[in-house]
Amino acid sequence: xxxxxxxxxxxxxxxxxxxxxxxxxxxxxxxxxxxxxxxxxxxxxxxxxxxxxxxxxxxxxxxxxxxxxxxxxxxxxxxxxxxxxxxxxxxxxxxxxxxxxxxxxxxxxxxxxxxxxxxxxxxxxxxxxxxxxxxxxxxxxxxxxxxxxxxxxxxxxxxxxxxxxxxxxxxxxxxxxxxxxxxxxxxxxxxxxxxxxxxxxxxxxxxxxxxxxxxxxxxxxxxxxxxxxxxxxxxxxxxxxxxxxxxxxxxxxxxxxxxxxxxxxxxxxxxxxxxxxxxxxxxxxxxxxxxxxxxxxxxxxxxxxxxxxxxxxxxx
Numbered sequence: 001x002x003x004x005x006x007x008x009x010x011x012x013x014x015x016x017x018x019x020x021x022x023x024x025x026x027x028x029x030x031x032x033x034x035x036x037x038x039x040x041x042x043x044x045x046x047x048x049x050x051x052x053x054x055x056x057x058x059x060x061x062x063x064x065x066x067x068x069x070x071x072x073x074x075x076x077x078x079x080x081x082x083x084x085x086x087x088x089x090x091x092x093x094x095x096x097x098x099x100x101x102x103x104x105x106x107x108x109x110x111x112x113x114x115x116x117x118x119x120x121x122x123x124x125x126x127x128x129x130x131x132x133x134x135x136x137x138x139x140x141x142x143x144x145x146x147x148x149x150x151x152x153x154x155x156x157x158x159x160x161x162x163x164x165x166x167x168x169x170x171x172x173x174x175x176x177x178x179x180x181x182x183x184x185x186x187x188x189x190x191x192x193x194x195x196x197x198x199x200x201x202x203x204x205x206x207x208x209x210x211x212x213x214x215x216x217x218x219x220x221x222x223x224x225x226x227x228x229x230x231x232x233x234x235x236x237x238x239x240x241x242x243x244x245x246x247x248x249x250x251x252x253x254x255x256x257x258x259x260x261x262x263x264x265x266x267x268x269x270x271x272x273x274x275x276x277x278x279x280x281x282x283x284x285x286x287x288x289x290x291x292x293x294x295x296x297x298x299x300x301x302x303x304x305x306x307x308x309x310x311x312x313x314x315x316x
Contacts, residue, residue, distance in 0.1 A: 001020050001021070001022055001112075001115075002020060002021040003019070003020055003021075004019040004020050004021045004031045004032075004083060005019060005083065006018070006019035006033060006056070006057065007057050007217075007220070007221050007224070008057070008060075009213075009216060009217065009220060012060070014060050014061065014064050015035070015064070016060075017033035017034055017035045017056065017060070017063065017073075017075075018033070018034045018035075018036070019031060019032065019033045019034075019056065020032055020034075020112075022108050022111075022112055023108070024079070024104045024105055024107075024108045025104055025107070025108070026101070026104055028079045028084070028085045028087075028101075028104070028105075029084060029085045030076060030077060030078075030079060030084045030085070030105055030108055030109075031056065031076070031077040031082055031083040031084050032056075032074060032075065032076050032077075032109060032112055033056035033057075033059075033063075033074070033075045033076075034072065034073070034074050034116065035060075035063040035064075035066075035067050035072065035073040035075075036067065036072055037066075037067040037068075037069075037070050037071055037072055038067070039067070039068070039069070039070040041070050042070050042071075042072070042119045043069065043070035043071050043119075043311070043312070043315070044070075044071055044072075044119055044120055044121040044122060044123060044311070044315065045071060045072040045073070045074065045113065045118040045119050045120070045121075045122050045123070046066055046071050046072070046073050046074070046122070046123050046124075046125050046311070047074055047109060047110075047113065047122060047123070047124050047125070047142075047144065048062070048063070048073055048074065048075035048076075048125050048126075048130075049075075049076070049106075049124065049125070049126035049127065049130030049131070049133055049134045049137075050075060050076070050077075050078065050127060050128075050129075050130050051127045051128030051129045051130050051131075051153070052081070052094050052128060052129040052153075052226075052229065053081060053094060053192065053193060053225070053226050053227075054081065054082070054127075055077055055081065055082035055083070055221075055224040055225070056075045056076070056077055056082060057217060057221070057224065058214070058217065059073075059075055059293075061294075062293050063075070065304050066125075066308075069308050071123075071311070072118050072119060074109065074112065074113050074116075074118060076105060076109050078102055078105055078129075078130075078133075079096065079101060079102070079104075079105055080094060080095050080096050080226070081094060081224075081226050082224050083223070083224065084105075088230075091226070092182070092192075092225075092226055092227040093181060093182040093226065093227060093228060093229065093230040093233075094182075094226045094227070094228065094229045094230060094233055095229075095230040095232060095233050096232075096233050096236055097232075098236060099236040099237060099239065099240040100136075100240075102133045102136075103133070103136060103137060103140060105133075106133065106137045106140075106142065110142070110143065121144070121145040121146075121314075121315050121316060122143060122144045122145065123144050123145060123146050123147065123148070123311045123314075124137075124138070124142060124144045124146070124147040124148070125147075125148050125150070125307070126147065126148070126149050126150070126152060127149075127150040127151065127152075127291075127293065128150070128151050128152065128153050128264070128265060128290065129153045129237070130152075130153075131149040131150070131151070131152020131153055131154065132152060132153040132154060132237070132240060132241060132244065134147065134149065134152070135149075135152065135154065135244050135247075135250075135273075136240070136244055138250040138252060139244075139247055139250060144252070145252075145253075145314050145315065145316065146252060146253045146254065146255075146310060146311060146313075146314035147250075147252060147253075147254045147255075148254070148255045148256075148257070148307045148310055148311070149254060149255070149256045149257065150257050150291075150292055150293060150303070151257070151258055151259060151262055151264070151265050151270075151290050151291075151292065152256065152265065152270060152273075153237070153241065153265045154241060154244065154245070154265070154266070154269040154270055154273050155241050155245075155265060155266030155268065155269025155270070156234075156237060156238060156241060156264075156265060156266060157262075157263055157264055157265060157266050181230060181231060182227055182228030182229065182230060182231075183228055183229055183230065183231050183234050192218050192222075192225035192226060192227050193227075194211070194214035194215045194217075194218045194225075195215060195218050195219065196227075199211045199212075202289075203263045203264055203289055203290055204289055204290050204291040204294065205289055205290075205291045205294045205295050205296075206287070206288075206289060206295060206296050206299075207294060207295055207296045207297075207300075210291075210294040210295070214294075241269070245269065245272075245273075248276075249273070249276055249277035249278070249279075249280065250277075251279065252279060253279045253280070253310070253313075253314045254277060254279060254280040254281070255280070255281050255283060255306060255307065255310040256270060256273075256274050256280055256281065256282050256283070257282075257283045257284075257285055257292055257303055257306070257307075258270050258282065258283070258284055258285065259284075259285045259287070259288030259289050259290060259292055259295075259299075260284055260285065260286045260287060260288060261287065261288060261289045262288075262289065262290055263289070263290070264290045265290070270282070283306055285299055285302060285303060287299060
């Protein structure tokens with residue numbers, strides 16, 4: 001374990017995380033961040049699985065809300081993003097060799113949590129792509145007592161394309177040596193979303209302060225950011241979504257949240273999964289976009305109240 005940087009904006013009053021590097025079993029270096037609770041009544045620990053394009057600093061306000069409630073929080077930069085190892089010479093496209101490689105990252109996160117003796121019970125909080133990785137991890141025996149999913153990527157909104165043609169295009173690009181290039185329409189090939197998109201047309205949040213924070217972070221720390229998804233990532237992600245669609249549902253209580261204005265992941269895939277998951281509850285968040293944890297204060301509070309109630313109800 002090696003100490004790692006954790007960035008903060010100059011006016012940020014939040015307590016920084018303790019960040020460190022670990023090495024996955026294939027040699028890839030990963031950055032983890034641990035926020036400790038100061039509460040006298042420790043409730044357990046939360047394993048935080050971020051989404052595509054994200055980095056641990058983005059979740060500092062989320063971690064503050066959770067640590068105030070008595071939880072330790074351990075988050076990860078997935079391989080290919082944040083300060084974890086990038087996977088190709090061009091560091092900007094979001095890329096992965098195999099989607100199953102993210103499970104290597106999960107195993108190292110769990111090992112780090114065990115080494116740190118994080119207080120039990122453990123819970124999963126997973127957003128977007130992290131929800132896809134998290135559902136697969138639950139099938140691999142992730143040692144948590146409950147899970148909360150925020151807009152989980154159990155299907156991808158392909159807009160004008162259907163899954164079949166999108167897969168064919170992705171694997172054709174990989175076969176001709178262009179799989180590492182960013183897919184047009186998945187985000188800028190030269191910049192990251194918070195700098196490339198205007199607030200009025202963004203698909204993430206209605207909260208202008210949160211949007212401004214993301215833009216400031218991207219401008220201050222471009223090394224943390226990535227842009228559009230690579231052709232190969234899209235093919236791997238679509239294949240993984242199809243694979244987990246065929247799986248049964250874990251024997252674990254889950255709360256699944258979905259904004260009514262979701263346009264990034266596929267809402268129908270979420271409805272379908274919850275319908276066949278006996279211990280899962282779907283909470284629709286009216287008026288929310290993709291990032292409910294970064295939405296307006298009233299919508300954020302709705303999410304966190306339900307999340308903390310879920311964790312408390314399933315503490316054993």
